[in-house]
Amino acid sequence: MYVVVNAAMSADGKLASRRRKQLAISGPDDFDRVDQLRADSDAVMVGVGTVLADDPSLTVKDEARNAERRDRGLAENPARVVADSRIRTPPDAAVLDDAAETYLLTSEAAPTDFIEQMEEAGAYVLAAGEDRVDLKTALAKLEGEGVDRLMVEGGGELIFGLFEAGLVDELRVYVGAKVLGGRDAPTLADGDGFVESFPELTLESVEQVDDGVLLTWTVQNS
Ligand SMILES: NC(=O)C1=CN([C@@H]2O[C@H](COP(=O)(O)OP(=O)(O)OC[C@H]3O[C@@H](n4cnc5c(N)ncnc54)[C@H](OP(=O)(O)O)[C@@H]3O)[C@@H](O)[C@H]2O)C=CC1
Numbered sequence: 592m593y594v595v596v597n598a599a600m601s602a603d604g605k606l607a608s609r610r611r612k613q614l615a616i617s618g619p620d621d622f623d624r625v626d627q628l629r630a631d632s633d634a635v636m637v638g639v640g641t642v643l644a645d646d647p648s649l650t651v652k653d654e655a656r657n658a659e660r661r662d663r664g665l666a667e668n669p670a671r672v673v674a675d676s677r678i679r680t681p682p683d684a685a686v687l688d689d690a691a692e693t694y695l696l697t698s699e700a701a702p703t704d705f706i707e708q709m710e711e712a713g714a715y716v717l718a719a720g721e722d723r724v725d726l727k728t729a730l731a732k733l734e735g736e737g738v739d740r741l742m743v744e745g746g747g748e749l750i751f752g753l754f755e756a757g758l759v760d761e762l763r764v765y766v767g768a769k770v771l772g773g774r775d776a777p778t779l780a781d782g783d784g785f786v787e788s789f790p791e792l793t794l795e796s797v798e799q800v801d802d803g804v805l806l807t808w809t810v811q812n813s
């Protein structure tokens with residue numbers, strides 16, 4: 592599986608303000624680039640923190656791209672994936688609508704009645720890990736479901752978890768022309784943070800998009 596993390600951050604490294612609600616950092620050209628990246632992916636993943644904060648749909652917005660996927664014999668939209676150890680995803684979340692397939696990655700700690708509720712809502716529930724989603728095992732299970740190219744949109748807790756597990760192949764960061772500040776505002780990689788051994792990145796390209804910059808890095812996983 593090839594894992595691309597794509598996120599937009601402010602010039603000071605924040606994914607959103609301290610209110611932790613969806614905030615447009617990308618401009619129109621960058622949102623269009625993200626739409627193409629979604630269309631080129633088998634699945635689009637977020638953490639449950641993003642579902643609770645943003646209620647995203649994670650679908651491809653450009654109808655020409657939906658049609659192009661259909662022509663390739665694919666579903667109109669890539670699958671959606673949510674890392675959600677104990678099932679905090681609300682039953683009426685947009686990611687559970689019928690626009691695309693949805694996988695919920697959970698742990699053994701997920702209550703049985705919540706699992707049933709999610710399955711009734713049409714989601715595929717994949718358990719990996721005791722208390723928290725074991726991302727390595729979960730992504731291997733997803734690969735078994737045919738997900739070869741996974742796009743991860745965030746947020747910072749999940750992105751850190753994926754780096755910590757050595758699962759990220761490519762990082763695309765859009766740096767937008769905003770300063771958000773706030774010590775409690777989410778950053779590109781939160782979690783516990785690294786203190787000794789840090790993921791090594793190789794810069795592949797730098798491109799101006801809208802009034803910001805798109806940085807593309809590959810990750811040196813051992
Ligand atoms: N600008 C941008 O491009 C983007 C911005 N955002 C913003 O980010 C914020 C949300 O980010 P954040 O709060 O960090 O939430 P995340 O979306 O990163 O979700 C974090 C949650 O994922 C669950 N999870 C399950 N397994 C793991 C694991 N192994 N490692 C890490 N997390 C795991 C945890 O909940 P549990 O333990 O219950 O499973 C955790 O609390 C919002 O403000 C949103 O608007 C989000 C995406 C993109």
Ligand SMILES: Nc1nc(O)c(N)c(N[C@@H]2O[C@H](COP(=O)(O)O)[C@@H](O)[C@H]2O)n1
Nearest residue numbers: 599614615616617645647648649650744
């Ligand atoms: N690429 C990008 N730029 C921004 O400025 C953003 N705020 C985000 N947010 C991500 O997009 C999700 C919303 O998707 P839908 O429009 O609902 O399909 C949001 O949840 C973040 O993951 N991304």
